[in-house]
Amino acid sequence: MEIANRHILITGASRGIGKAFAKMCAEDKANLHLVMRQSDDNLVKELQTAGAKSVSVWESDLSTRQGVDALLNNLKETPIDILFNNAGMLTGGLIEEQPLDDIYKMFQVNVNALVHLTHGLLPGMLERKRGKIINNSSVSAYMHFPCASTYAASKAAVMAFTDCIRMELKDTGVTTLLLVTPGIKTRMFDEIETLYSKNFVIPTESISPAKYAQMIREAILHDIEVLEPSGLTGVGLKIAKFAKPLFDIEVGRRFKRN
Numbered sequence: 463m464e465i466a467n468r469h470i471l472i473t474g475a476s477r478g479i480g481k482a483f484a485k486m487c488a489e490d491k492a493n494l495h496l497v498m499r500q501s502d503d504n505l506v507k508e509l510q511t512a513g514a515k516s517v518s519v520w521e522s523d524l525s526t527r528q529g530v531d532a533l534l535n536n537l538k539e540t541p542i543d544i545l546f547n548n549a550g551m552l553t554g555g556l557i558e559e560q561p562l563d564d565i566y567k568m569f570q571v572n573v574n575a576l577v578h579l580t581h582g583l584l585p586g587m588l589e590r591k592r593g594k595i596i597n598n599s600s601v602s603a604y605m606h607f608p609c610a611s612t613y614a615a616s617k618a619a620v621m622a623f624t625d626c627i628r629m630e631l632k633d634t635g636v637t638t639l640l641l642v643t644p645g646i647k648t649r650m651f652d653e654i655e656t657l658y659s660k661n662f663v664i665p666t667e668s669i670s671p672a673k674y675a676q677m678i679r680e681a682i683l684h685d686i687e688v689l690e691p692s693g694l695t696g697v698g699l700k701i702a703k704f705a706k707p708l709f710d711i712e713v714g715r716r717f718k719r720n
């Protein structure tokens with residue numbers, strides 16, 4: 463699918479991958495719809511200067527069902543072509559030490575809001591026979607580490623959800639793109655160290671948000687359905703998928719309970 467002139471809704475556009483993707487779409491002259499908890503005038507100006515055809519900001523907290531309902535209500539008249547479900551929260555640590563409130567909130571943002579937005583925006587796409595739903599999962603959907611239990615479960619849910627609707631949408635003009643995202647140098651990447659490192663030696667390979675945004679762009683333009691990492695993480699992903707016992711041995715070497 464082309465990016466120029468399309469209406470693109472990006473959740474989690476305030477920073478990290480979402481912001482880098484918004485900048486790239488601006489250069490490609492798209493109409494941008496940014497979902498953020500707090501509006502950012504500087505970012506809007508930056509995107510207008512970079513070439514965006516239009517920029518709208520929708521202030522919304524995706525951690526509540528009401529927040530997602532209100533967002534969809536505001537978008538009623540907007541023909542979204544590309545929905546980038548990108549907003550996400552990280553939880554981590556030994557399961558009994560993770561705060562329950564954080565776990566509930568994380569599933570709401572990472573899974574429920576993503577499903578709810580898809581549910582709300584898909585009918586319009588089907589009517590127009592045109593659309594793309596991009597869901598930001600993670601290598602954690604397949605590479606299961608200690609301390610990542612709840613976050614990995616959320617990303618496995620995103621992976622399964624996307625795969626199911628990919629099949630449902632065959633020949634409708636609406637397509638899906640599943641991002642099996644590796645380490646990207648964002649605030650969330652830095653939080654991994656804080657949350658996991660007491661018990662687990664985490665892999666440190668990462669790429670920049672700008673480079674990842676370019677990879678997503680290529681996947682959109684060529685209608686690729688799954689974007690998986692290359693490099694060392696790509697090798698790790700293949701081992702986790704196809705040689706799980708080997709993967710578990712390496713993981714075991716990196717984990718200590720106390």
Ligand SMILES: NC(=O)c1ccc[n+]([C@@H]2O[C@H](COP(=O)([O-])OP(=O)(O)OC[C@H]3O[C@@H](n4cnc5c(N)ncnc54)[C@H](OP(=O)(O)O)[C@@H]3O)[C@@H](O)[C@H]2O)c1
Nearest residue numbers: 474476478479499523524525549550600643645646648650
């Ligand atoms: N970075 C990585 O290594 C990595 C790896 C695999 C997958 N991912 C996935 O990539 C996506 C983007 O992550 P990132 O690395 O760019 O992280 P980030 O820099 O921490 O950005 C997270 C984004 O999500 C938004 N968000 C969080 N809670 C929200 C809520 N309640 N309502 C609305 N927006 C909310 C944040 O908005 P605020 O500014 O309002 O907080 C922010 O824009 C996430 O789904 C993440 O799980 C990242």
